[in-house]
Amino acid sequence: MSTLHKVPNLAAKETLDPNNWADLQALSHQIVDVAIHYLRDIRDRPVWQDMPADVKASFDAPLPHASAPRAEVYREGTANVMSYPMGNVHPRFWSWYMASSNFTGALADFLAAIQGSNLGGGNHAAAYMDQQVVNWCKEMMGFPASASGSSRSAPRHSGKSSRRCQCWRWSPLCLHHLSQHHALVLFHQRVALTALH
Structure with a gap:
């Protein structure tokens, strides 16, 4: 990657930057590892599986009024979303043609x-x-x-x-x-x- 030109470090009162870049980096590495395992081991999982009632109910949760730690959001997404895909990424998905992930x-x-x-x-x-x-x-x-x-x-x-x-x-x-x-x-x-x- 080419050299990035740095600008003066301007202090900002408000920012969308994380409070701890090291924590974000560690979580990002964890997510990449899980993503690789998810696709690498996909043949060991069923093409599709129905969601339990408690997982479906989680999508009826009310609007949150406070932020949640990234790691907590990631864990919830992994448990409730990644575990119950449509199935089109799976090599045995033959329902109809649609794009897969890569x-x-x-x-x-x-x-x-x-x-x-x-x-x-x-x-x-x-x-x-x-x-x-x-x-x-x-x-x-x-x-x-x-x-x-x-x-x-x-x-x-x-x-x-x-x-x-x-x-x-x-x-x-x-x-x-x-x-x-x-x-x-x-x-x-x-x-x-x-x-x-």
């Missing part, structure tokens, strides 16, 4: 969310990468160089809540169109398309 894509989503660039315009690297991916797609599909396009499109409704941005996720095996996806996966697009070349 660990490289997850890492790309993470980096894109960290950088947080808006692709509505502007003179910045993510916007140029967006156009680069479009140009690669045009070449792969045999479209003329004069064709225009974007990896973004208007939000659609498909039984889920609308998202402002939609994107294309590229895997080394096939191209999946992901609607209603909130993260920009430009990093993954570039890495995977390079692998396809």
Whole structure:
């Protein structure tokens, strides 16, 4: 990664930064380890399983009026969400065709969310990468160089809540169109398309 230019350390009265970066780093490492195990060992789990009544009831909890520690939120999410997926990530999921997850894509989503660039315009690297991916797609599909396009499109409704941005996720095996996806996966697009070349 290229050298980042540092700016003067300006004290702020209010911040969204964590109180303890070391604790956040440790939790992040734990989450990555669990994520790797989750996909690595997926064949040892059933494709789908019904949620117990107490898990379903947890989603009717009232609006919280105070914050909760990140580790506590993570534990609750792992127990109540990660344990009961739709099943489309599982290799024995044959209900219908839909996009699956990909660990490289997850890492790309993470980096894109960290950088947080808006692709509505502007003179910045993510916007140029967006156009680069479009140009690669045009070449792969045999479209003329004069064709225009974007990896973004208007939000659609498909039984889920609308998202402002939609994107294309590229895997080394096939191209999946992901609607209603909130993260920009430009990093993954570039890495995977390079692998396809």
